[in-house]
Amino acid sequence: LVGMHTAPGPVGMVAAGGGPMMAGSDQMDIVFRGVGGHGSMPQLAKDPVVMAALAVVEFQTIVSRMIPPHETAVLTVGSVQAGSAHNVIPDRALLKVNLRWFEPHVRERLIDGIRAVCDGIARTYGMREDQLPQVRLTGGSTPLVNDANLCARLAAALGKAIGPDRVLTNLPPVTASEDCQLLKGPYPEIPLAYLFVGVADPQVYSEALAAGKLFPYSPHSPDYRVDLAAVPFGTKVAGQVMLELLGR
Structure with a gap:
């Protein structure tokens, strides 16, 4: 199985390194439930906006204090949604969270930490056990x-076609994610090569x-x-890969 993806490197370069290349990911929706009310009488409400805001801050300690420093973990809150009026305390708030990880045990620690933080905040604000935040994994x-x-094998073939100095084989893993590997389906033994092809103007890249x-x-x-010079170059890379795999 072979895949290719553009990269903000210079046109003419391709990365074809072995080993871990991209992180696993999870998307998560978290709904804080509260008691709505009027903004002039917050003492009669239980504000889910405050709960969600506290969670966003506390989430940062999951990575910095619960994950060993030598292990990779990323936790990003990409969206906070609650209410629609200036003077109304809503009855719920939604956080959309993204996780990145390489090791399954790190993933589990992130998820467990998120649940613990959310439940602890809700209990502190007086929510019943049946009103604790809903944490739902939505994909990954x-x-x-x-x-x-x-x-x-592919790096050697590409080196002959475009020059060995244009083929990178030591690119470090990145915390971006991909789903190309899922095409293996029930056959995890299928070998995978996922290549990155530079598409940036070399002058722009040098200036950066x-x-x-x-x-x-x-x-x-x-x-x-x-x-646009990346289009014929990428086509050449793809063609050379296919010729190598077909033994031509």
């Missing part, structure tokens, strides 16, 4: 691990490095710019 993916032998940036822009950002 496993870590992406490249097969070392397959990647070495000179400015102290790792890349000129981030994936999925509105600033993402693809140099």
Whole structure:
């Protein structure tokens, strides 16, 4: 199984390294329930906005205080949704959370920590046991691990076609995630090679490095710019990979 993805590196470069390459991920919806009321009489309400806000802050200690420093974990709150009026305390608040991890036990620690934080805050604010926050996993993916032998084979073939200095084999793992590996289905033994192909203008990339940036822009950002020279280069990479796999 072979996959390819654009990367904000310079056109003409391709990464084909073996081992763990991309993190596993989980999407999570957390609903804090409270007691709604008028903003002028907060003592008669139980404010889920305050509970959710406290949770956002406390979540940061899960990674910094519960996960060993040498293990990778990312917890991001991407959305906070509650209420629609200036003077009304709503009866619920929604947090949308994203997790990144490489090891299953780290994933479990993140999820357990989130549940503990949410339940503790709700209990502190007087919510009954049947009114504790609802924590629901809504999707995700496993870590992406490249097969070392397959990647070495493809890197050698690509090196002959585009030059060995243009093939990176030591790219460190990134905490972005992918679902290409799920195409293996019930056959996890199928070897996988997931390649990254540079699409940035080389001059723009060099200027970014000179400015102290790792890349000129981030994936999925509105600033993402693809140099059209990447199209024929990516086609050449894909074609060379197929020829190698077909023994041509």
